[in-house]
Amino acid sequence: MEILHGIFIDPFITMYELPDLLVQVLWEGFVAGTLYSLIALGFVLIFKASGVFNFAQGIIVVFGALSLVGLHSLGIPAFVALFLCIGIMFALAWLVEFTVLRRLVNQDPIILFMATIGLNYFLIGFGEGVFGGEPKTMITAELGLPTGAFDFDILGGLVSLQQIDITAAVTAGVMVGGLAVFFNKTRIGRGLRAVADDHQAAQSVGISLNHIWIVVWFAAGIVALATGVMWGARSDVSFALSIVALKALPVLILGGFTSISGAIVGGLIIGISEKMAEFYWGPLVGGSIESWFPYFLALLFLWFRPQGLFGEKIIERV
Amino acid sequence: MLYRETGQFKTTYLADMAIFPIRQDYFLMIGILLFAYVIAPLVMNDFWLNSIMIPTMIFALAAIGLNILTGYTGQLSLGHGGFMGVGAYACYKLTSYFPDVNIIIHIFLSGFFAAAVGFVFGLPSLRIKGFYLAVATLASQFFLEWAFGRIAWLYNYNDSGAIEVSSRTLFDIPIAGASAEPVTRYFVVLAIVTFLTWIALNLVRGRFGRCWMAVRDMDIAAELIGIKLLPTKLLAFSVSSYYAGVAGALMVFMWLGAAEVESFDINHSFLILFMVIIGGLGSILGSFLGAIFIWNLPVLLRAIPDMIGVNIGAATVEHMTFMVTGALIIFFLIVEPHGFARLWQITKEKLRLWPFPY
Amino acid sequence: MNDTVSNNDQMAAGAPAVDPTAGGRIGDVILRVNEISLSFGGVKAINDVSFDIKKGEVRSIIGPNGAGKSSMLNCINGFYQPQVGHIWYDGVDYTPMRPHLAAENGIARTFQNIALFKGMSTLDNIMTGRILKQKASLLEQALYIGRGKSEELEHRAFVEDIIDFLEIQAIRRTPVGRLPYGLQKRVELGRALAAEPTLLLLDEPMAGMNLEEKEDMSRYIIDVNEQYGTTIALIEHDMGVVMDLSDRVVVLDHGSKLADGTPDEVSANQNVIDAYLGVAHE
Numbered sequence: 001m002e003i004l005h006g007i008f009i010d011p012f013i014t015m016y017e018l019p020d021l022l023v024q025v026l027w028e029g030f031v032a033g034t035l036y037s038l039i040a041l042g043f044v045l046i047f048k049a050s051g052v053f054n055f056a057q058g059i060i061v062v063f064g065a066l067s068l069v070g071l072h073s074l075g076i077p078a079f080v081a082l083f084l085c086i087g088i089m090f091a092l093a094w095l096v097e098f099t100v101l102r103r104l105v106n107q108d109p110i111i112l113f114m115a116t117i118g119l120n121y122f123l124i125g126f127g128e129g130v131f132g133g134e135p136k137t138m139i140t141a142e143l144g145l146p147t148g149a150f151d152f153d154i155l156g157g158l159v160s161l162q163q164i165d166i167t168a169a170v171t172a173g174v175m176v177g178g179l180a181v182f183f184n185k186t187r188i189g190r191g192l193r194a195v196a197d198d199h200q201a202a203q204s205v206g207i208s209l210n211h212i213w214i215v216v217w218f219a220a221g222i223v224a225l226a227t228g229v230m231w232g233a234r235s236d237v238s239f240a241l242s243i244v245a246l247k248a249l250p251v252l253i254l255g256g257f258t259s260i261s262g263a264i265v266g267g268l269i270i271g272i273s274e275k276m277a278e279f280y281w282g283p284l285v286g287g288s289i290e291s292w293f294p295y296f297l298a299l300l301f302l303w304f305r306p307q308g309l310f311g312e313k314i315i316e317r318v
Numbered sequence: 319m320l321y322r323e324t325g326q327f328k329t330t331y332l333a334d335m336a337i338f339p340i341r342q343d344y345f346l347m348i349g350i351l352l353f354a355y356v357i358a359p360l361v362m363n364d365f366w367l368n369s370i371m372i373p374t375m376i377f378a379l380a381a382i383g384l385n386i387l388t389g390y391t392g393q394l395s396l397g398h399g400g401f402m403g404v405g406a407y408a409c410y411k412l413t414s415y416f417p418d419v420n421i422i423i424h425i426f427l428s429g430f431f432a433a434a435v436g437f438v439f440g441l442p443s444l445r446i447k448g449f450y451l452a453v454a455t456l457a458s459q460f461f462l463e464w465a466f467g468r469i470a471w472l473y474n475y476n477d478s479g480a481i482e483v484s485s486r487t488l489f490d491i492p493i494a495g496a497s498a499e500p501v502t503r504y505f506v507v508l509a510i511v512t513f514l515t516w517i518a519l520n521l522v523r524g525r526f527g528r529c530w531m532a533v534r535d536m537d538i539a540a541e542l543i544g545i546k547l548l549p550t551k552l553l554a555f556s557v558s559s560y561y562a563g564v565a566g567a568l569m570v571f572m573w574l575g576a577a578e579v580e581s582f583d584i585n586h587s588f589l590i591l592f593m594v595i596i597g598g599l600g601s602i603l604g605s606f607l608g609a610i611f612i613w614n615l616p617v618l619l620r621a622i623p624d625m626i627g628v629n630i631g632a633a634t635v636e637h638m639t640f641m642v643t644g645a646l647i648i649f650f651l652i653v654e655p656h657g658f659a660r661l662w663q664i665t666k667e668k669l670r671l672w673p674f675p676y
Numbered sequence: 677m678n679d680t681v682s683n684n685d686q687m688a689a690g691a692p693a694v695d696p697t698a699g700g701r702i703g704d705v706i707l708r709v710n711e712i713s714l715s716f717g718g719v720k721a722i723n724d725v726s727f728d729i730k731k732g733e734v735r736s737i738i739g740p741n742g743a744g745k746s747s748m749l750n751c752i753n754g755f756y757q758p759q760v761g762h763i764w765y766d767g768v769d770y771t772p773m774r775p776h777l778a779a780e781n782g783i784a785r786t787f788q789n790i791a792l793f794k795g796m797s798t799l800d801n802i803m804t805g806r807i808l809k810q811k812a813s814l815l816e817q818a819l820y821i822g823r824g825k826s827e828e829l830e831h832r833a834f835v836e837d838i839i840d841f842l843e844i845q846a847i848r849r850t851p852v853g854r855l856p857y858g859l860q861k862r863v864e865l866g867r868a869l870a871a872e873p874t875l876l877l878l879d880e881p882m883a884g885m886n887l888e889e890k891e892d893m894s895r896y897i898i899d900v901n902e903q904y905g906t907t908i909a910l911i912e913h914d915m916g917v918v919m920d921l922s923d924r925v926v927v928l929d930h931g932s933k934l935a936d937g938t939p940d941e942v943s944a945n946q947n948v949i950d951a952y953l954g955v956a957h958e
Binding site (some may be wrong): 052099100103104107108109110111113114115117120121122123124125126128129203207229243246249250253257286287288289291292295296298299302303 | 591644
């Protein structure tokens, strides 16, 4: 009885009695969700265009952020370092295409997936070798990102919104808008959608797979860099992030593997429900349920809609 | 010339369906067993047994488990590290509740707990396929990690949060715990692994193996010829996690002697997955080859600088290991996506003609 | 309904009554499809179609592309569930039919786009057709004792007979993914035969084959029908083959039934001629 009470009644009473706390929790969830969305966005870009489930996206986020911090610590001005990092992302995209993707055309998805795990390992080793394994601080101030907080006296309490979080949300919005235009309005975007649909058919009308892949990995790299900066500004830049990045998977399941808007909506749902669950229900079972809650939520969701939120129902044929 | 089936006529289907229908394979296998059971314990010192032979065997067993699920049944799992943990913790609880029962029995029983957990987390496979299923197994991985860390009952409310192995004996010879000799532990592991490998070979060549492979290759067609998908997949999940569970119990009781949450984290799941992919999906032999390669690569990489007399820091070696492992995985995927097992097959085909290739 | 036995000229010449108990090759109705309608979303794939199949006959389903032929087979063996209508099989109303029910009750099929298990050898593929007849427990199988062993041997012997019948001994151990198209079709037929079906559904078994391969395949179909008395439902585009092999033909177009009867009747039917020669529909 007491347990049922704890699950079904107490949390809601708390929400009602302390609305300022609720708003704060929702905001925390929103922010975490934004970052999940950004990581998921990188996954979606690559999956859409190459059918590759890029496991290394999380580590590319870390790698981008680390490069930025690392270059800056060499005395390079922040903005120059940022541009250099964009260059590094391009080089990475080209290298991945040249050494991995190009040689694995027409292999099973699982083989490509494994290759990206290999890439993941390589980048962990390389990143730690070059930059060291210890957590680093993001150069937030040097990049001109706001660091203060807006405090609101509402709902009988104090709600604090970090400015960097607002920046992150705005960045995500801008990026999604930009990508939508890129995908739908440009020639490369059309090629990209063609490649996503059918590699061979796309090649047969003269679209270069290699170029498309470089473009797409580069775009995903820039998204990753932005994610890395935002994430780093909230907490440290460390390799632990690559495990957190796996939460993009449940996000993708909610939103569908190929939908950009799905990635955003899914990310927000996961972020908010995760923080709500952790804060209001977590204490019942000893806390830290954030680590697995999103996956269970995604599973529950899959049970009812196997094709995801925005996916189409597939009619199987024989 | 050396390797060919010519002239070896089979007069019964029984002989044709043997595990090693070709004489040369049979002799090779005897050679390997001879090496594992007689030569290795004689010539290898404790370091070799403890840090190479025993873990390789244990990981090979876990890889067989994952191969049954991923290689034979086509269901991707990123949660086998967690299933190994279930076996380990189950064995630990069993030994603390029934200290008088022999440890070997506990190890075999603990696999069933892992199988039950695998069964439950296999249920989503009814509706979910491919990468979506990988998320289900990730759910199990993170949930189990959380459970191992948070549920104090599992580690008997130790302050350390770790499980530790006390001394266990078989015929008055210590086989687990601090007082057990590496060579005795090696024999226990080897015997269990040999037995379970034989079982796995029997399973995959018979009806269940064919059901699994049918589901892997084309689940719709499998359904239409009357294979019930869910029971088939669940059986694969159960058998697979049974193997993982036994491997986990062996890992703690016959090798590490103690373990905590980190021993079963997601990196272990990946490690086993690497072994399976590099070794060869859908091949028991491949599971062994993959385990040998992936486990011993870092050992080798650590040894190389010493051998050539260069002194580099431990951290650098660690980073190098990551990089080389990653690069080699990509390299092998490019060269032969079907793993060592396929390479071995190709070698055998070449050997049939050697030394006259035409 | 027409009396099918007398319409069977081209068969009767070489085929004396194989089933001595029935006194004729063709027996009672074994499968009856009653007023079936199937739609995907708003698209009507099958619209109120009824027909029956008699025991021992070769029944063809023909029609232009997209007429709903494959969908009809999918309904019969339970892969699709029609929204309206009933399927009677062997005197029992199977509504809804389920794939495993169909398989357990002796309905086997081949597929338009080959649905073999590409990673498995020819032998293993055909052995999968015997899976429903294998009852060994997990333990027996794991230890390779008792039924785990005896069943394997027994079914292997049966499968070897099929391999002999289809003349594919040489590719016994080859993974079917590496086989050419024609051979894959043959292996698929072998897998369906391994289940010892009462009713065999063949979905374009000769698509994409050259004349010689078609002749081989036709021979196998006739042999199966005559030697084992297997009832056959055949989808095929090659009219020569259809007219030669079938006892009765049903014609579908745009999901509806156009005609039903003996090959001669059907080929004389004005609606059918219109559908095939492309007289304007509307």
